Amino acid sequence: MCLGIPGKIVEIVDPEAKLATVDVGxxxxxxxxxxxxxxxxxxxSCLGDWVLVHVGFAMVRIDEExxxxxxxxxxxxxxxxxxxxxxxHSAI
Amino acid sequence: MKxxxxxxxxxxxxxxxxxxxxxxxxxxRTRTRPLQIMEVCGGHTHSIFRYGITQFLPEEVxxxxxxxxxxxxxxxxxxxDCVALAEQPHVIFTTFGDxxxxxxxxxxxxKAKADGADVRMVYSPLDALKLAKDNPAREVIFFxxxxxxxxxxxxxxxxxxxxxGINNFSLFCNHITIIPTLRAIxxxxxxxxxxxxxxxxVSMVIGTRPYEFIAxxxxxxxxxxxxxxxxxxxxxxxxxxxxDEGRAEVENQYGRxxxxxxNPEALNxxxxxxxxREFFEWRGLGSIDHSGVRVxxxxxxxxxxxxxxxxxxxxxxxxxxQCGDVLKGLIKPQQCKVFRKECSPETPxxxxxxxxxxxxxxxxxxxxxxxxxxxxxxxxxxxxxxA
Numbered sequence: 226m227c228l229g230i231p232g233k234i235v236e237i238v239d240p241e242a243k244l245a246t247v248d249v250g251x252x253x254x255x256x257x258x259x260x261x262x263x264x265x266x267x268x269x270s271c272l273g274d275w276v277l278v279h280v281g282f283a284m285v286r287i288d289e290e291x292x293x294x295x296x297x298x299x300x301x302x303x304x305x306x307x308x309x310x311x312x313x314h315s316a317i
Numbered sequence: 318m319k320x321x322x323x324x325x326x327x328x329x330x331x332x333x334x335x336x337x338x339x340x341x342x343x344x345x346r347t348r349t350r351p352l353q354i355m356e357v358c359g360g361h362t363h364s365i366f367r368y369g370i371t372q373f374l375p376e377e378v379x380x381x382x383x384x385x386x387x388x389x390x391x392x393x394x395x396x397x398d399c400v401a402l403a404e405q406p407h408v409i410f411t412t413f414g415d416x417x418x419x420x421x422x423x424x425x426x427x428k429a430k431a432d433g434a435d436v437r438m439v440y441s442p443l444d445a446l447k448l449a450k451d452n453p454a455r456e457v458i459f460f461x462x463x464x465x466x467x468x469x470x471x472x473x474x475x476x477x478x479x480x481x482g483i484n485n486f487s488l489f490c491n492h493i494t495i496i497p498t499l500r501a502i503x504x505x506x507x508x509x510x511x512x513x514x515x516x517x518x519v520s521m522v523i524g525t526r527p528y529e530f531i532a533x534x535x536x537x538x539x540x541x542x543x544x545x546x547x548x549x550x551x552x553x554x555x556x557x558x559x560x561d562e563g564r565a566e567v568e569n570q571y572g573r574x575x576x577x578x579x580n581p582e583a584l585n586x587x588x589x590x591x592x593x594r595e596f597f598e599w600r601g602l603g604s605i606d607h608s609g610v611r612v613x614x615x616x617x618x619x620x621x622x623x624x625x626x627x628x629x630x631x632x633x634x635x636x637x638x639q640c641g642d643v644l645k646g647l648i649k650p651q652q653c654k655v656f657r658k659e660c661s662p663e664t665p666x667x668x669x670x671x672x673x674x675x676x677x678x679x680x681x682x683x684x685x686x687x688x689x690x691x692x693x694x695x696x697x698x699x700x701x702x703x704a
Contacts, residue, residue, distance in 0.1 A: 228518070255443075
């Protein structure tokens with residue numbers, strides 16, 4: 226919950242609602258990108274961004290190297306699988 | 318040093334370790350007690366144990382595990398409130414998985430689910446909102462918890478519920494806020510901390526400015542830290558460096574994620590939806606002024622506390638459970654009378670044993686790491702300066 230998980234934005238789902246699809250290690254889900262967009266970085270420009278995702282929201286843009294390091298860290302800490310499972314099995 | 322191979326850069330870790338030892342030895346000459354550094358965030362606690370970071374530290378430096386695990390600081394009465402809400406007819410009660418196993422005075426949410434209540438684990442508050450849309454005849458309650466890291470997401474979900482007019486969605490708001498909590502810790506006469514590792518992802522939202530009072534008013538160093546083992550070691554070195562040089566400042570080791578002003582969009586959402594409560598009850602720490610937030614009047618229709626009857630009973634922690642003393646850094650987990658006996662991750666008595674970010678679960682899971690040098694040192698009066 227607090228460590229979050231890195232993912233890559235692979236599709237803009239709804240620019241109005243600021244929804245995008247993120248790919249986290251092959252698992253895709255819709256997230257909200259409202260917190261990483263502003264007039265200099267509109268929703269459309271999020272495509273291809275690496276982001277740190279917390280509970281379904283992109284909280285910050287990161288570079289690919291940081292994303293890889295964080296993924297390795299989460300794997301080593303045993304948090305990666307539980308986070309991905311939570312994403313996959315969420316009651317929706 | 319069996320964990321050293323797992324560091325992505327073991328040479329750098331060893332080099333930092335040497336520099337930390339040198340600094341600690343220099344500072345230690347003027348004092349008779351260990352240097353205590355509180356890692357505020359449960360994510361850091363987990364990292365410290367997973368990588369055996371204490372092996373890189375000299376005896377003069379010890380970690381005090383702070384209150385930054387939101388699940389761990391939930392009082393029993395709050396879990397009882399959740400169960401009471403979940404057991405109301407027509408309610409779908411949604412929660413993050415972490416909170417399912419926290420014991421209430423009668424049962425956990427997991428037990429309530431087994432007993433027939435409709436409790437569902439969600440990954441995101443947005444999933445709870447979707448459940449509400451898909452089940453218009455039911456009332457969907459989301460159990461919002463966490464510090465500023467998750468607070469903006471809950472706020473944005475409430476904003477979306479209002480925008481879309483999803484009136485069968487409501488929030489049971491148990492979000493807590495870090496700054497008053499740190500102030501309460503600093504005000505406590507029992508504590509003798511020398512510095513802090515500041516939380517990484519809370520700071521990603523609030524930025525570094527809100528911590529300035531710690532340096533200014535309490536003359537303690539604080540370094541906002543990343544979660545990599547090298548980040549943690551580097552941050553410990555930065556805290557010691559400040560102490561050695563007689564400085565007390567807010568420094569940011571996690572600049573790649575934490576901007577000085579935080580995330581303005583996230584802060585705006587929080588400001589719009591939430592207001593500070595007069596006080597909020599914590600497990601082990603008691604009531605802390607202004608440490609929680611509630612839903613503003615303008616969003617009352619999405620506030621489960623206004624919409625439903627919440628018992629709001631104060632339930633004392635079990636007498637045998639010493640989570641409070643551990644949270645305050647007065648004892649180490651293995652000094653608790655029930656640690657590894659009545660209390661284990663399988664059958665947790667206290668919340669610190671429930672979450673992987675809890676200090677007790679960390680001690681339990683990584684007990685194979687030599688923890689002999691983590692015993693509390695006999696408390697003596699500090700003779701040296703503490704920066």
